[in-house]
Amino acid sequence: MTSLSLMAPAKLNLFLHINAQRADGYHELETLFTFLEFGDELTFSCTEHDKVEIIGDTGDIPLEDNLIYKAALALRPFRRAETGILVSLSKKLPMGGGVGGGSSDAATTLLAINQLWQCHLSLQELAEIGLKLGADVPVFVNGKTALAQGVGEKLTAVKLPQRWFCVVFPSVHVSTGAIFTHPDLPRNTAKLTSDWQLANTSNDCEALVKKLYPEVEKTLVWLLKYGPSRMTGTGACCFVELDSADAAQRVLSSLPSYWQGFVAPSTNISPAHTQLDSWLKMQK
Ligand SMILES: C[C@](O)(CO)[C@H](O)COP(=O)(O)OP(=O)(O)OC[C@H]1O[C@@H](n2ccc(N)nc2=O)[C@H](O)[C@@H]1O
Ligand SMILES: Nc1ncnc2c1ncn2[C@@H]1O[C@H](COP(=O)(O)OP(=O)(O)OP(=O)(O)O)[C@@H](O)[C@H]1O
Missing domain, CATH: 3.30.230.10 (Ribosomal Protein S5; domain 2)
Structure with a gap:
């Protein structure tokens, strides 16, 4: 077989x-x-x-x-x-x-x-x-x-340099359709010119999801203590970007027990x- x-x-x-x-x-x-x-x-x-x-x-x-x-x-x-x-x-x-x-x-x-x-x-x-x-x-x-x-x-x-991420699932489910149909979603961000640095960009769904799901806001507040953090897609997972496997593992080991998470490096392929x-x- x-x-x-x-x-x-x-x-x-x-x-x-x-x-x-x-x-x-x-x-x-x-x-x-x-x-x-x-x-x-x-x-x-x-x-x-x-x-x-x-x-x-x-x-x-x-x-x-x-x-x-x-x-x-x-x-x-x-x-x-x-x-x-x-x-x-x-x-x-x-x-x-x-x-x-x-x-x-x-x-x-x-x-x-x-x-x-x-x-x-x-x-x-x-x-x-x-x-x-x-x-x-x-x-x-x-x-x-x-x-x-x-x-x-x-x-x-x-091509991006490899980074380590700790990804946290705040135990709430966010419906992609519900976020994209919400009247308060911002829909008019200017198209990119050239600068894609994390600091110069954002997730346009994040403010709305944080308002609708306080647990997502709580997760981001917690992650931001460790490094640049953001929500992915329409949520609910949030991530923090770190320099090494050890640093990412340290974040995961202090994760409150009511959230789930994982650690992984990024890859271009x-x-x-x-x-x-x-x-x-x-x-x-
Ligand atoms: C927001 C992202 O997570 C970014 O990675 C994705 O574009 C969503 O991708 P996905 O979950 O595969 O989404 P789909 O299953 O195609 O669409 C779910 C719902 O999201 C909305 N939707 C999705 C993608 C898009 N560009 N515009 C939309 O308005 C639509 O209401 C659609 O009914
Ligand atoms: N094999 C599958 N694994 C996960 N979800 C599936 C699968 N097949 C169908 N689904 C349905 O698709 C929905 C969206 O799944 P998915 O895990 O891709 O969402 P997501 O992580 O929010 O992705 P995105 O960022 O693309 O919106 C789930 O809520 C589930 O009902």
């Missing part, structure tokens, strides 16, 4: 600017994505029956709603043989936490099944399929640290791609 194990890494939005709202309700934004060397773990195995199955940490998400299932179904028309797929999921990322776990699972599924079903689709084609599953899927499919524009699909790869490249080399 052919199988392939790949990570679905977390992403951070190092900043998130909202420039405008389009007629279809979606927002034009500018955001700097980086990947972390930490994420969900997925193992894909070809099966003889013509089904898509997911086992493991599926939580209370019905099969048909799982982005892994949706991604697999989207590749079905392209497969070369009538094989099914069994996905074993080990979830490490908080769902709906702003670290893109669902989108990353979807992208990793597209990358893996493209190989196992021999669909022969390019990254560009997979990203276009992925965009229909979620605005963040294309960046995970491309797998490079990137400045994203448009609704998140226009990507320019950038998604671990899903690094692992897929190693697997492809082994197949030769």
Whole structure:
């Protein structure tokens, strides 16, 4: 039985600017994505029956709603043989936490099944399929640290120095849709010129989310004692940027017990791609 194990890494939005709202309700934004060397773990195995199955940490998400299932179904028309797929999921990322776990699972599924079903689709084609599953899927499919524009699909790869992050989940769930439809969300930040330093940028969702969810504000106040801190995506996860693994670990070890967190370095290439490249080399 052919199988392939790949990570679905977390992403951070190092900043998130909202420039405008389009007629279809979606927002034009500018955001700097980086990947972390930490994420969900997925193992894909070809099966003889013509089904898509997911086992493991599926939580209370019905099969048909799982982005892994949706991604697999989207590749079905392209497969070369009538094989099914069994996905074993080990979830490490908080769902709906702003670290893109669902989108990353979807992208990793597209990358893996493209190989196992021999669909022969390019990254560009997979990203276009992925965009229909979620605005963040294309960046995970491309797998490079990137400045994203448009609704998140226009990507320019950038190289950033490796940094360490402590990411904290404040135990509240924030609905992305609810934030993007809120009347108080600022939607008119000027487009970037050139300076993407953390200090000169912001997350335009942060003030609103802090107001609606005081726990997020409390988390940021706590993290700011240790270094430059910010919320990722539409929350609720917040991160602090640090110089070393030790410094990040020290923050994690003093984390209050009512919050969850993890520590990881950033990487310019998604671990899903690094692992897929190693697997492809082994197949030769
Ligand atoms: C804000 C980010 O987290 C930044 O990384 C993402 O752009 C959100 O990506 P996502 O969770 O994959 O979002 P989607 O599932 O595509 O959209 C969820 C909801 O967010 C809103 N949405 C999302 C992306 C965008 N550019 N404009 C929007 O207005 C829409 O109301 C949409 O119904
Ligand atoms: N495999 C999956 N893993 C996590 N969430 C999933 C999955 N499949 C479907 N979902 C649904 O998608 C929603 C958003 O998931 P995700 O973890 O990507 O959100 P997020 O971290 O807030 O990402 P973003 O920053 O892209 O908004 C979840 O609330 C969940 O209901």
